[in-house]
Amino acid sequence: MKIIKTKDKQLEIGKRTLIMGILNITPDSFSDGGDYYDIDKAINHAKKMIRDGADIIDVGGMSTRPGHEEISVEEEINRVLPVVKRLVKEVDCLISVDTYRWEVALEVLKAGAHIINDVWGLQYDNGEMAKIVGEYKPILVVMHNQNSKEYKEDIMLSMRKFFEKSFMLIDNNNIPRENVFIDPGIGFGKDITLNLEVLRRLGELKDIAPILLGTSRKRFIGTLLGDVPPKERCEGTISTNILSIDKGVEIIRVHDVLEHKKALLVADKIIRG
Template sequence: MQPGTCTLNFNRFSLELGTQTCIMGILNATPDSFSDGGKFNTFETAVEQGIKLVEDGAHILDIGGESARPFAEPVSEQEEIDRVIPVIETLSKQIDIPISIDTIKSGVAREALNAGAVIINDISAFEKDPAMADLAAQRDAPVVLMHMKGTPKTMQMNPDYDNLIFEITSYLASRAAYAMEKGIKKNHIILDPGIGFGKTVEHNLVLINHLEKIIDLGYPVLMGPSRKSFIQNILTQKEQTRIGSDHIKTEYGTLAAVAASILKGAHIVRVHDVEKVKSFTHIIDSIRNA
């Protein structure tokens, strides 16, 4: 095995991580997500977009029913279930890649796993609902554990760290240890440093630039810079014109952040525009592996 490579085996799926960047396609079945809120919040549009992301080359499809944008209000468990379960049930019968459920609620995750999802993506790293860890262990599901300072509603209110890299690395190590204590296999744990979740522009840049510190923990690492506000803020400042989340230049900025993340060792990138990123990663992977 080459350094930084691993195989994620689960259910009927097997993902080779390391030599080829794994692309997680984002499907927000929500009316208020920061980038594409409202575009795919009906059953028909969500299913259509899910199929498109697979056709564009996604290796994992990540489906969420509650926005995690800054200052977002939480939604009820039942509303979240109503948004995502019919979509998961339909897509799981039509696509041949693993589906991930993006939720902090164990009740939603349980229904999603019953409907055909096989991965749990918990941005709270089991802190908001401790029953999530038990569920993942019982169902032998891989998990994504993310660092977030505060909650989506509070995380961007002047986030501050004494030692950014040390604090995030220590937190992720402790949550991974907790997951294993609850019975989750080490090779089923993926870490996400949480780009944009309780971080300033500078924090995000430092985090990407020193990603090897998190890679050194020995787990696959997922990065999600896609269309994040730090990209928009940098471009707006540099170009002295407002660059929004749906601007083509934000997509270019996303590709730059994805490239830096991959070259720093990221195994998985979570993105909106799978088609562009897929072609892009062919080149970046070829350079990295030369």
């Protein structure tokens, strides 16, 4: 077991699998776009996820689904900042923000957020995000990503090289390595075949850092289940998460918190003892 401390909170990893509940403050996310766009609905849903067993709430203000519309930095801040400010005051839970823009990270960290979840692994800009994280020292999630689904070498080798670049930025900006999780970026720069290969071989990455896995309701699961819509992909999502726990996954990022909490109560007893 390991304790990670940040601000007024701490995260204990190793004892059981932790749940990050997804809170999209967007009109166009692939699964729940528009469901929690209203701030009161967002806060109420966050509180429900916490009651259901979420350890972390991950707030996102811009969809990163394939073909998403990029919004302005100002709009992203206007969406997430009021929610973060209220959550910090109203819930006893770690608050994460899903953003790759340093300007957004700066505002939410000043407001009390505990985690920055960067889908570009600190590599979207010229080091500005890394500087902000180095200054505030939140828990950090660096996700693997690329614009193309083509790989000129073994995908796991390519991912390791990507994370090496992320950790160069981490070290150069005095970000504590013990605060860092990696995310294999399922569905980002990967087709269904590559998604499945990465899930099979996740254990090859666990020496880098603890793993956060985000497969919730993703398209490849819908395809495997016979092209079912996002909200009918819960069971498939649970399968991916349970099978990944003994491969280094410490946090799962999900929409369906209660269902995963029940599954983990059994799976963790078997896998972690």
